[in-house]
Amino acid sequence: xxxxxxxxxxxxxxxKITPAPRLSDLNGKTIGLYNNMTGGADIAVNRIAELLASRxxxxxxxxxxxxxxxxxxxxxRQVHIDETEAAFIATEVDAVIGATAH
Amino acid sequence: xVALEKAGIPAIGIAATSFVKxxxxxxxxxxxxxxxxxxxxxxxxxQEQNFIHGMVDEQIDAVVQSLTTLNTVxxxxxxxxxxxxxxTVNIDSSPAGLNSINSFLEDLDLTDGMPVIPPTPAAxxxxxxxxxxxxxxxxxxxxxxxxxxxxxxxxxNAVMAGCKPEQFPILIAALECLAKPEMNHRDMQVSGHTExxxxxxxxxxxxxxxxxxxxxxxxxxxxxxxxxxxxxxxRLCLINIGYCKAGSGDPNFIGxxxxxxxxxxxxxxxxxxxxxxxxQGFSPTESAVTVVTVTGPTDxxxxxxxxxxxxxxxxxxxxxxxNAGGGDWIRGDKSAQIGHTxxxxxxxxxxxxxxxxxxxxxxxxxxxxxxQDVQQWLHENCTSSLESIMAKKEIPKDPNGNWIAxxxxxxxANDQRASIPSLESPDQYLLFVTGGTTHYANFFYGTxxxxxxxxxxx
Numbered sequence: 001x002x003x004x005x006x007x008x009x010x011x012x013x014x015x016k017i018t019p020a021p022r023l024s025d026l027n028g029k030t031i032g033l034y035n036n037m038t039g040g041a042d043i044a045v046n047r048i049a050e051l052l053a054s055r056x057x058x059x060x061x062x063x064x065x066x067x068x069x070x071x072x073x074x075x076x077r078q079v080h081i082d083e084t085e086a087a088f089i090a091t092e093v094d095a096v097i098g099a100t101a102h
Numbered sequence: 103x104v105a106l107e108k109a110g111i112p113a114i115g116i117a118a119t120s121f122v123k124x125x126x127x128x129x130x131x132x133x134x135x136x137x138x139x140x141x142x143x144x145x146x147x148x149q150e151q152n153f154i155h156g157m158v159d160e161q162i163d164a165v166v167q168s169l170t171t172l173n174t175v176x177x178x179x180x181x182x183x184x185x186x187x188x189x190t191v192n193i194d195s196s197p198a199g200l201n202s203i204n205s206f207l208e209d210l211d212l213t214d215g216m217p218v219i220p221p222t223p224a225a226x227x228x229x230x231x232x233x234x235x236x237x238x239x240x241x242x243x244x245x246x247x248x249x250x251x252x253x254x255x256x257x258x259n260a261v262m263a264g265c266k267p268e269q270f271p272i273l274i275a276a277l278e279c280l281a282k283p284e285m286n287h288r289d290m291q292v293s294g295h296t297e298x299x300x301x302x303x304x305x306x307x308x309x310x311x312x313x314x315x316x317x318x319x320x321x322x323x324x325x326x327x328x329x330x331x332x333x334x335x336x337r338l339c340l341i342n343i344g345y346c347k348a349g350s351g352d353p354n355f356i357g358x359x360x361x362x363x364x365x366x367x368x369x370x371x372x373x374x375x376x377x378x379x380x381x382q383g384f385s386p387t388e389s390a391v392t393v394v395t396v397t398g399p400t401d402x403x404x405x406x407x408x409x410x411x412x413x414x415x416x417x418x419x420x421x422x423x424x425n426a427g428g429g430d431w432i433r434g435d436k437s438a439q440i441g442h443t444x445x446x447x448x449x450x451x452x453x454x455x456x457x458x459x460x461x462x463x464x465x466x467x468x469x470x471x472x473x474q475d476v477q478q479w480l481h482e483n484c485t486s487s488l489e490s491i492m493a494k495k496e497i498p499k500d501p502n503g504n505w506i507a508x509x510x511x512x513x514x515a516n517d518q519r520a521s522i523p524s525l526e527s528p529d530q531y532l533l534f535v536t537g538g539t540t541h542y543a544n545f546f547y548g549t550x551x552x553x554x555x556x557x558x559x560x
Contacts, residue, residue: 003193003203005220008212008258009185010249010343015133015442020107022170032111037495040146040154044116047158048165055166067499067506073446074498074506078289079437084444086105095169096106099116101147102124102294102353 023095026056032093035065037076038101042066045099062093104132114138114168116158118145121294124353128292131246131345132442138168145294145355184210188223211347214337214362218262229257232270233558241274242281243441245288247345251277255343256335263335263363269311269328271558272365272391273335276301279393279553284449286438286550290395291346296358297549299340300396300455301333301365302534304379305389307557308367315367317538320399320457333363360398366536372460373535374467381473382554389557394453394532396546404462404541410469413462414479420545421484421524425494427452427547428486428524433497434507438551452548454525455532461539477528485521488514 023029033049035041042065049061065075072088073079077100081089089096106113117125117139129137142157191206193199204217219225230237230253237254244251253274260273280287280299290297303313312328319329346352354361370377370386379390402420407413422428437446466476491497492515498506505512514520525531532552 001193002190003220003222004188004190005203005222006226006258007184007187007189008207008221008255008262008338008342009210010244010247010251010255010345011185012131012345013243013248013250015131015248017104017108017133019134019136019172020110020112022112022172025170026166038147039495040149041116043151043154044142044146044158047155048116048162051159051162052165055162066496068501071501076433076498078286079446080439081103081105082439082444082446083105083108083442086109089106090109090111093111095111096103096113097116097165097169098103098113099146102118102121102145102355 026052026059028058029094030060030062030092032089032096033061033063034075034081034096034098036080036100037065041099041101045097048097064089064096103137104129104134107134107137112138112169114140114165116161117141119143120355121145121353123350124292124294127345127347127350128246131248131351136173138173140164140168212342213262214334214341219264221258221261225261226254226257229261229265229267229270230254232267232560233274234560235274235558241277244280244340244344245441246292246351248441249343249345251339251343256339259338259342260335263338264327264331265335266311266328266331268560269332271560272301272303272307272311272332273339275391275555275557276332276336276393277339278555279391282551282553282555283438283440283447284551285393285395285553286449286451288438290550291340291344291351292353293549294353294355295397295549296354296356297395297397298358298361298364299336299393300360300546301336302378302392302394302455303365303367303389304370304377304392305384305557306387307389313365313367315369315536319366319369319537320364320544329365330363333365335363336365337361337363358398366457368534369460369536372539374464375473375533375535378532378534379554384556389559390554391557392552392554394455394546394548394552395550396455396548399457399544399546402543402545404543407541410465410471413465414476417456417543417545418480418483421454421480422486424490428484429488429491429522431526432491432505432508432511432522436551449551450526450530451551452525453530453532453552454548455534455546457537457544457546458533458535459537459540459542460535461541462543463535473533474528476533477531480531481523481525481528484524486524488520488522489518491522
C-alpha cells in the first residue's frame with residue numbers, strides 16, 4: 001500500500017554572504033583576537049597570537065571580548081559580533097581569529 | 103564570525119572536534135558556509151593553560167592557511183527541495199514494511215529517532231482544525247537554520263508527535279513563546295550546554311487537552327500521552343523547522359534526556375497558591391503557556407523535613423553549587439541578537455523552575471508563606487560569594503575601568519566576605535505546583551529566558 005505524507009522540514013531563509021577575500025600574507029597585518037568570555041577561549045586566541053608573533057615580527061593584535069572597546073558593546077557569549085560591531089572591527093583589523101569554549 | 107566575513111575581513115574560528123558540525127551548520131545557516139575554522143581535540147572549558155597551548159600549537163599552520171586561502175568546500179549542505187515534497191512510501195505488514203515510513207524519514211534526518219505518526223495530508227488537515235490561524239501564517243523564524251515556522255509545518259510535526267487537534271493551540275503558543283526575543287532561542291538551540299525548553303501550561307486548556315497534572319505528571323504512560331505528545335512535538339519542530347539536528351545544529355556534548363520533550367500543567371486544584379499564569383497577569387479563566395529553557399531535573403528529596411523551615415532549607419541546599427552560575431547577573435550580559443540584524447534585546451534570566459508537589463506547597467502555605475514569600479526567602483538566602491564570582495571570569499568594564507552593569511557594587515570588589523543574591527530578583531525562582539501529593543519536588547537549572555503567552559481559544 002502506498003502512503004503519501006508531507007515533509008516536516010521547513011523552508012529556510014537563504015542568506016547568501018560573499019566570503020571576504022583572504023589575506024595575501026600576514027606580514028604587517030593587524031589581527032583581531034575574539035573570545036566570547038567562555039572558559040579558556042582567551043587562552044586559545046592569545047596562544048595563537050603568541051605563535052604568530054614569533055613567525056611574523058611586524059604583526060599587531062587587537063583583542064575583542066569582555067570589557068568595552070572604545071565605548072562599544074562588551075562582547076561575550078551573550079553579546080555576539082553583530083553587523084554594526086563587525087563593521088567597526090573591519091576598520092581596525094585585517095582579519096579575526098575567534099574562539100569559544102567549544 | 104559570518105558578520106565579519108560580510109564586513110569584508112576573513113574570520114576563522116577555533117572549534118573542538120565535536121563542535122565541527124555545529125560550526126558548519128551555523129555558518130551555513132548564516133549564509134557563508136565557507137567561513138574557516140581549525141579544530142582542537144577538546145573544548146577549552148576547565149582545561150589548564152598548558153593543555154590548551156598544546157592543542158592550539160598543533161593548529162598554527164592551519165590558522166595561517168585559513169587566513170590566506172579560501173575554503174571552497176561547503177561541507178554542510180541542506181537539501182531545501184525536500185521541504186515542499188509530498189513523500190510516497192510503500193508499506194506492508196512485514197516488519198520492514200511496517201517501519202518503512204520511519205526508515206524513510208530517518209534517512210532524511212527528519213525525526214527524533216523514535217517512530218512517528220505519518221503526517222498524511224488528511225491528518226494534517228485535521229490538526230489544522232485545532233487553530234483558527236491560516237496554514238501559511240508564519241509563527242517564527244527558527245534558528246539556527248532560519249527555518250520558516252508556518253502553521254502548516256508546525257501541524258505536520260504535531261501529527262508526527264502524536265498530538266491531537268485540541269492540543270495544537272498549546273504547541274502554537276509554545277512556539278510563540280520561543281519567538282519572543284527574551285527567550286533567546288538561538289542560544290538555547292546551538293549551545294554546547296545541555297538545555298531544553300519546558301512547557302508549562304495553565305488554565306482551562308489543561309482539561310481540554312487532557313494534560314496530566316497529577317501523579318506521575320512528568321513521567322511516561324498513557325495517562326501522560328498529551329504531556330508527551332506536546333513536548334515531543336516541540337522538539338520535532340526544533341529539529342525539522344529550526345534545523346537543530348543532533349550533533350550539528352544541536353551540539354550538546356552529552357545531551358539531555360529531557361530534550362525529547364517536556365510539557366506539564368499546573369495542579370491548580372491542589373495548589374494553595376494562585377496559578378502561575380495569574381501571577382503573570384492572566385485571569386484564572388484564561389489559558390496560558392510558559393516556556394523556560396532549562397537543564398535536566400533534579401529530585402529534591404524531602405522525607406526528613408519536619409517543618410516548613412526544613413523544607414525551605416532543603417530546597418535552598420539544592421540550588422547553587424560552585425560554578426553553577428550563581429551571581430552571574432552582576433556581569434549584566436543577558437542579551438539576545440535578533441536574527442540577522444544588529445538589534446540586541448536585553449533580557450532577564452535565568453529562571454529556575456522549582457516544581458513543587460502540592461504537599462510541599464501546602465507545607466509552606468500552612469506556615470503562612472505565599473508564593474511570593476517563598477521566592478523572597480530563596481532570594482535572600484541563596485547567595486554567592488563575590489570573590490568566587492570574580493575569580494571565574496572578568497566582570498566587563500567600561501573604558502574608565504568601571505563595572506558596566508552594576509557599578510554600585512564595585513566598592514565590594516576587595517571585600518572577601520561580600521556576597522550577592524545568586525539570582526537577580528525573586529521571581530526568577532519560578533514556583534510551579536504539579537504532580538501527586540507527596541514529599542517530592544523537582545528543581546531545574548534555568549539557562550536563558552522565559553516567556554508566557556495566552557493560548558488561542560477554539
